[in-house]
Amino acid sequence: MNKFTAVRHIITVLLTLSINTALFAEESQATPSNSPTSPSQTAPAENTKEYITPKPQSSRIEALKTSLAIRRLEHQIKTLEANGEPFLTLYRAALTSSTQGCVIMLHSDNEHPDWPDAIAPLRNAMPEHSWCTFAIEVPDIIKRAEPVKTTTPTADNTQQPAAELPNQALVFARIQATIDDAQAQDVSQFAFLGYGTGASYALGFLAANPSAGKALALIDIESPPNLSDYEVAQKIRQVSLPILDYYVNKTGNNQFAIWRKQAANQRTDKNTDFIQVDALPDRVNGRNSKPLLIQRVRGFLKQYTRQINQRKALPSAKKGLFYESPIDN
Known part of the structure; x- marks a missing residue:
């Protein structure tokens, strides 16, 4: 046996041992040595393993809370409850003597x-202009490492049942x-603002609750994965409110924006404006x-919502503050 053959033989033995070790480890995890051998036997409780499911949204919200605490803004956190579950909101009151409403x-x-x-x-700027703001925690649609499922148009013209937004x-x-x-x-006037897929939720909510708000701002609206852009655009037909559609064409295809404009033009209430602005x-x-x-956004709300006069009456001036008193002779 020459030197090269001996070295090759040693490498082969080492690789064989490595593979066998890995297979033994997998078999040990799949079939523990203390697993029951008959239906009457039960595994010891101390040997059961608890697997932790990753919760990226929970981690993200906790990181948000920590960030707010570092900035001494934790007082903005307001926990509310819906369907028996708590959820986080960030609330900021209007920074003026009276409130136009809440966004x-x-x-x-x-x-x-x-x-x-x-x-x-x-949410930080509007309170300076007499609007309180409520930013709501929205559940994740696409989980991390989960494949995205998109809808495909049907070949025929049959009416398909309208799909709901996720959650x-x-x-x-x-x-x-x-x-x-x-x-x-005592807030009586509401405007809605959605960003990305949040804009689809704001649009969907007002389509289902037409009297809930006075105006709607869609910022870079995106469709959720289970709805097509056309389906989301059609919801605009059901919203008889002024709408600001502020967007950047990210895909190189203006079809979604065209569908939104067409849906707005098909609304029966011709007294409601649809303002579409290319944000590029x-x-x-x-x-x-x-x-x-x-x-x-501020200009849109100022034009299309009920405005409260913020001017204060000037205080009556006392002349004694500005003129010297006459000297008695």
Whole structure:
């Protein structure tokens, strides 16, 4: 046996031992040595393993709470309940003497109620303009590492049953619980703002509850995976409210935006405006894009909601504060 053959023989033996060890480990996990050998025997309780299911949304919300605590903003957290389950909201009161109303905000999938792209700047800016804000925790649609299932159009023209939004009953219950809480604080006017898939929820809720709000802002609306863009766009026909459709065409296909515009034109109530704005010119401004977004939303609400006069009467001036008293001779 030459030197090369001996080395090859040693490597083969080592590989064989490694494979056998791995197979033995797998068999040990699949069939523990103390597993019952007959139906009458039971495995010891101390040998049962508890497998932890990853909960990315729970982790994300806990991280949000920690971030707010570090910034000393934990007082903005308000836990409400819907369908017997608690959920997180972030509440900010209007920073003026009177309140125009409250903007209910819904974030996009796999985000949270203080997401920096759109929800956070708007929920923090609107209170300066007499609006309170309620940002609601929305359950995840797509779980991490889960394949995305999309709908495909049918070949025939038969009427298909309308599909619901994912977790629709739960999300709508959360929105209603938020409205009830705000009404308990004497808020009487509501506007809705959704970002990404959150815009689809806001649109769907107002389609089902037409009298719940006075205006709707859709920011970069996205369809959930179980609904087509066409199906989501058709919900606009059911909303007889002023709508701001502020979007950037991310896919290179304007068809979704065209369908939304067409659905708005098909509404029977011709007195409600649909304002569709391509946000791309605003976004190219970099750091100025968020102030421009705030300006768009603020201007839209100012024009299409009932406005309370914020001016205060000037105090009566006392002349003694400005003029010297006459000197008695």
